Amino acid sequence: MSSLRILADENIPALEACFGGSGEVRTLPGRSIRKADLLDVDVLLVRSVTRVDADLLAGTPVRWVGTATIGTDHLDTHFLEQHGIAWASAPGCNAEAVADYVLAVMALAAIERGQALTDGSVGIVGFGNVGSRVHRRLQALGIETHVTDPPLAEQGVSGLTGLDEVLACDRIALHAPLIRDGRWPTEHLLDAVRVQALRPDQVLISAGRGAVVDNAALRERLEAGGPWTALDVWEGEPLVDPQLARNVRVATPHIAGYSVEGKLRGTVMLAQALNRWQGVDSHPALEALVPGPAKLEALPATLEEALLAAYDPRRDSRQLRETVAGSRAERASAFDRLRKEYPVRREFGFHRLQGSGDPVVNRQLEAAGFTLVY
Numbered sequence: 001m002s003s004l005r006i007l008a009d010e011n012i013p014a015l016e017a018c019f020g021g022s023g024e025v026r027t028l029p030g031r032s033i034r035k036a037d038l039l040d041v042d043v044l045l046v047r048s049v050t051r052v053d054a055d056l057l058a059g060t061p062v063r064w065v066g067t068a069t070i071g072t073d074h075l076d077t078h079f080l081e082q083h084g085i086a087w088a089s090a091p092g093c094n095a096e097a098v099a100d101y102v103l104a105v106m107a108l109a110a111i112e113r114g115q116a117l118t119d120g121s122v123g124i125v126g127f128g129n130v131g132s133r134v135h136r137r138l139q140a141l142g143i144e145t146h147v148t149d150p151p152l153a154e155q156g157v158s159g160l161t162g163l164d165e166v167l168a169c170d171r172i173a174l175h176a177p178l179i180r181d182g183r184w185p186t187e188h189l190l191d192a193v194r195v196q197a198l199r200p201d202q203v204l205i206s207a208g209r210g211a212v213v214d215n216a217a218l219r220e221r222l223e224a225g226g227p228w229t230a231l232d233v234w235e236g237e238p239l240v241d242p243q244l245a246r247n248v249r250v251a252t253p254h255i256a257g258y259s260v261e262g263k264l265r266g267t268v269m270l271a272q273a274l275n276r277w278q279g280v281d282s283h284p285a286l287e288a289l290v291p292g293p294a295k296l297e298a299l300p301a302t303l304e305e306a307l308l309a310a311y312d313p314r315r316d317s318r319q320l321r322e323t324v325a326g327s328r329a330e331r332a333s334a335f336d337r338l339r340k341e342y343p344v345r346r347e348f349g350f351h352r353l354q355g356s357g358d359p360v361v362n363r364q365l366e367a368a369g370f371t372l373v374y
Contacts, residue, residue: 007037008045011340012068013263015045018271018284031238031336038062045270046074048254049238049336054079064277068266070094070129070257071209073178088273092129093266094257096369098207099133100311100348101256102173103368105230107307108250108314109171109203113228117304118143118364123166125189126175126208127152134173140367141303149176150184167194171203172227178209192217195226202227207256210234215241222247230313232256238335242324252316253338259347264289293371294346296353303364310348310370 004023008015009030019025028037030049038044038060046052048069053076057065065087067075072089080087103117110117122138124131127149138145146166153160166172167190176186188211195217198204206213210233219241222229230250234240237254245251264286271284300306316338323334348369355362355374366372 004042005040006043006045007033007041009033009047009050009068011047012045012267014267014289017289018267019043019045019274021282022271022274022278022280029336029340035060043274048074050074052076052080057083057085064088064274066090066270066273068093068263068270071177073209086277088270088277090266090269093269094259094262095129095133096347096349097259097262097345098130098175098256099137100259100369101207101232101313102134102205103137103348104307104311105205105250105313106171106203107304108312109228109230111304111308112249117141117307120144120170121146122171122173123148123169124173124175125149125163125166125212126177127157127160128175128177130208131173131175134175137367137369141364163189167197170201172198172205174204174206174212175208176212178211187211188214190214190218195221198227200225200227204229206230207232210237210254215244219244219247238332239328240320240324240331240335242331245321245324250313250317251320252313253320253335255316255339255342258339258342259345261286261290261347261350290350291346293350293352296351301361303361303368306353306365306370307348307368310351311345 006019006023006025008025008027010027011030015025030047033050035056041062043064044062045066048071051074052065063085065080065085067089070091075087077087107117118141121144124135124145124147127147135145135147146161146169148163148166149160176189179186190213192214195214198221204227215235229248231248232252233254268284268286275282296309300309319338323331349371351370353365353370353372355372362372
C-alpha cells in the first residue's frame with residue numbers, strides 16, 4: 001500500500017488515529033481550502049463548509065474525497081463520478097446527536113409553555129437517518145407523530161402522510177436534505193405562504209439544512225408574532241440574519257450533531273471507507289476512541305429536567321446571540337469559531353443514569369435515549 005497525501009478539515013477529530021496509517025495528514029480550516037492547497041494531495045477530507053466541485057478539484061491529483069457529514073449537498077457528486085474520483089460520506093454519523101438536540105429543544109419549549117414533552121403532536125419532515133430516529137424516540141414516549149417524505153412514499157414506505165398534515169401538528173421538526181431541483185425540491189419547502197400559516201401556539205425546530213425554510217419570511221412572521229422557534233441551521237451560513245437570531249427562542253450555530261460520539265463516528269466511517277477503497281482489511285473502532293460514559297450528578301425528577309441536564313441549548317443560544325451585533329466578517333468568523341471551539345457534549349446513550357423508584361420515569365428516560373443502570 002502506497003502512502004497517501006491527505007488534507008483534512010482541522011475540525012475533524014482523531015485524524016491521526018484513523019488516517020495516520022494511510023499516509024501524511026495535513027489540516028486546514030475547512031472554509032479556507034483552495035485549489036492551490038490540493039496540488040500535492042491524494043485524499044481530501046471535509047465537512048459541510050467546504051464546497052467540493054470542479055472549481056476546487058479540476059487539475060489536482062485528488063483521487064478520493066470524504067465528507068464527515070450526513071449531508072452531501074456540498075459535494076458535486078456528478079463531477080466526482082464523471083472524473084473517476086471516489087467519494088464517501090458518513091450517513092447517520094451524528095443522527096443520534098441531532099435527535100438528542102431535538103428532544104432537548106422540545107423539553108425546553110414544553111417547560112417554557114407550562115406543558116409536558118409528551119403533550120401534543122409532532123410532525124416530522126424527512127424520514128432519513130435523523131427523522132427516523134426522532135420518530136422512533138417520540139413513538140417510544142407515546143407521542144402522536146406524523147411524518148412526510150415524498151420520495152420514500154413513492155418507494156412504498158408505509159405510514160407517511162402529506163406536508164399539510166405535518167405542518168398542522170403542534171410541533172414541527174425539519175430534517176429534510178437540501179435538494180434544489182428534481183421532482184421533490186426542498187429549498188424553501190417552507191416558503192412565505194407556509195411560514196405565514198404557522199400558528200403562534202406551534203413549535204418549529206429546524207436542524208437539517210437552513211434553506212429548507214425561507215429565512216426572510218420566517219423573520220417577518222416572528223416579528224409579527226409566530227411560532228416558538230429553534231434554528232440550528234441558517235440560510236447563508238456562516239452569516240446569520242441578526243434580527244432572525246434575536247426573534248427565535250433558540251439560535252444555535254449548526255451544532256445539533258456536534259456530540260463527541262457523532263464527530264468520532266464520522267471520522268471512523270470515512271477511515272473505513274478509505275480502507276475499503278484501498279483494499280485494506282483494517283477497520284478503526286469507535287469504541288477505542290470514545291471516552292468513558294458520562295454521568296449526571298443527580299437524577300432529575302422529570303423527563304424534561306433530565307433532557308436539559310444532559311444538554312441545555314440555552315447556553316449555545318446565548319453565545320450565538322452575542323455575536324450578531326458585529327460586522328459581516330466578524331459575525332461569520334464568530335459562527336465558525338463557535339463550531340471550532342465547541343465544548344464536549346455527550347450523546348444521551350452514553351450517559352449512565354441511576355434508575356429511580358418511579359418506573360414511569362425510568363421508561364421515559366430509556367425511550368428518550370438514556371442508558372439506565374440499577
